Amino acid sequence: MTEKLTCGVHHVGLTVPDLDQARAFFCDVLGFDLVGGKPDDPSIFVSDGTILLTLWRAADPMTARAFDRRANIGLHHLSLAVANDDVLDKAWNMVSTHPEVTIDVPPEPMRPGSATRHFLVFIPGGIRLELATPFTKA
Structure with a gap:
């Protein structure tokens, strides 16, 4: 058997159309903490103490295409x-x-x-x- 080289999820990055909306959902509804971000990207980092999520704002939310889970990889x-x-x-x-x-x-x-x-x-x-x-x- 091959030695496992990984030991869990480090973080998950998600592209969102609106950072304030995403922060409000994860922090205000699910209780995540805002733990950082990069305003120049723009992105924010939120965590529940176990998982870290990087939430990236789409470059042009108005023209961004929604992910189709049945058609896209x-x-x-x-x-x-x-x-x-x-x-x-x-x-x-x-x-x-x-x-x-x-x-x-x-x-x-x-x-x-x-x-x-x-x-x-x-x-x-x-x-x-x-x-x-x-x-x-x-």
Whole structure:
């Protein structure tokens, strides 16, 4: 077996149409902290203490094309872990009532018979986001 050369995700970079809108969603709704940024790029860095997200503003948001997860190569969705069902339910209540969020999949088992639950939404700016409880074998 080949030695593993990586040990997890360092950070994820996402292009967004509006940095203020993205910061408000991640910080005000999900509780992330603003931990830096590069105004000249422009970008901001947000973190929940475990994962770091780099949010880059599209050069021209008005002409930028939205990612089509069925037609393009790249990030299909971003999945963030939550501690348990109670936190998933709390997150669902916060996220699903946000006026700029579109529901994709409401809370449900990840697959039939699984104790792992998740939901998927399109957050402000159109990125598909999943929140999921810890993985358990069915």
